[in-house]
Amino acid sequence: MKLIQNQTFDAERALYGEKELHLNNCTFDGPADGESALKECENIQVENCRFHLRYPFWHDSGLKVNGSELTPLCRAALWYDNRVEIKNSKLHGIKALRECSDVAISGCDICSAEFGWSVRNLQMHHCTAESEYFLMRSENMRLSHVRLKGKYSFQYIKNAVFEDCEFDTKDAFWHAENVTVKNSVIKGEYLGWYSNGLTLDHCKIIGTQPLCYCKNLTLLDCEMSGTDLCFEKSQVNATIKTPVDSIKNPLSGTICAPSVSEIIMDDENARGKIIVDKAVFDSPTAKSPSPQCCAQ
Structure with missing residues (x-):
């Protein structure tokens, strides 16, 4: 050289x-x-x-x-x-x-609005980032130990895995497809709306109105804090380890939680089951839970 x-x-x-x-x-x-x-x-x-x-x-x-x-x-x-x-x-x-395409980033400090649009085959490890519209429309990604602060992150992304990350970001994962987030903290309003195939595995979710209008949504042993009006119009299967503020009109699937402060089932098309402390709320007209154990 x-x-x-x-x-x-x-x-x-x-x-x-x-x-x-x-x-x-x-x-x-x-x-x-x-x-x-x-x-x-x-x-x-x-x-x-x-x-x-x-x-x-x-x-x-x-x-x-x-x-x-x-x-x-x-x-x-x-x-x-x-x-x-x-x-x-x-x-x-x-x-x-x-x-x-074919990008590997490690040990970097990123402070860049509109960072990483339409990137393919990205690896990112042990980085910090501050950005708006972070990684929009990117696909085939694997991120670990990334700390992010921003807005409108991971919108329209496809085929991604995130592990051991911390995200403080509003409107994250909107319209995301085939995305798995493991052992991570996600803080921010309106998480994951309109996503398809989003899986949150042992994550902590913080913020209002998360996970609405989702298709094929899965939560595995997650924690939720300050999460009101969750799961509206979503197809969801979820096991939650902490109390939930409120759940509103899940479209289908089953949600298991130790307690829910408020359950709103006022849409006749909302057919999701909400299982709270081994009792089931399973229809818009149910005034009291029917006895049924949560299948774990």
Whole structure:
């Protein structure tokens, strides 16, 4: 590999089309204010570099970034790339990752609105993130030990597994398909509306009106806190280990919980069973629970 180190670049397309290049301790900044420094490159290694200019990595293949910083001035840094590895770096520019495939991110600090749209085959581990519309329309993902704060996260995603994560994010997982979340904490309003095939396995769910209008929804031994008006119009099978504030008109399936402060069954199409402390509420007109054990 050709080694370039301790240099500063500010020209337009400064290293356009380069191949087999190793950049170390370089800075992309300066009065020329040039864009697209490493566009259409192949097999590029970047270490300990700083990026202050726009669009540095577009249409690249075989990109490795380690110990580097993409500042808030580094807008839309990685678009249309494939085979990307990013480690121990700061990704702080808006729209930092889009339309990329085969991406591995680890040990990174992400502060980037609209991060990760339409990404395919993503691995993300041991990262922190702050973002709006995080990973929208992305698919084939596996995330673990990710801490996220934001809004409107994981909307329209497909085929994903999340493990040991903490999410503080409003309107998460809307319209998500075939998604499993394990051993995680999810805090925020209106979780998972309109999802299909969402599974929450040993998770803690915090926030108002979660999991409404869902298809094929599954909860396995989850905890719920401050969760009122849950499961409205949802097809759901759930085992819940903690008291629930209120459940409203589940469309079908069975919900088991130790207690529910309020059960609202005033829609004649709501046919879900709610099993509370070994007693069943199973119709809109039921005024008292019928005796039946919860099948565990």
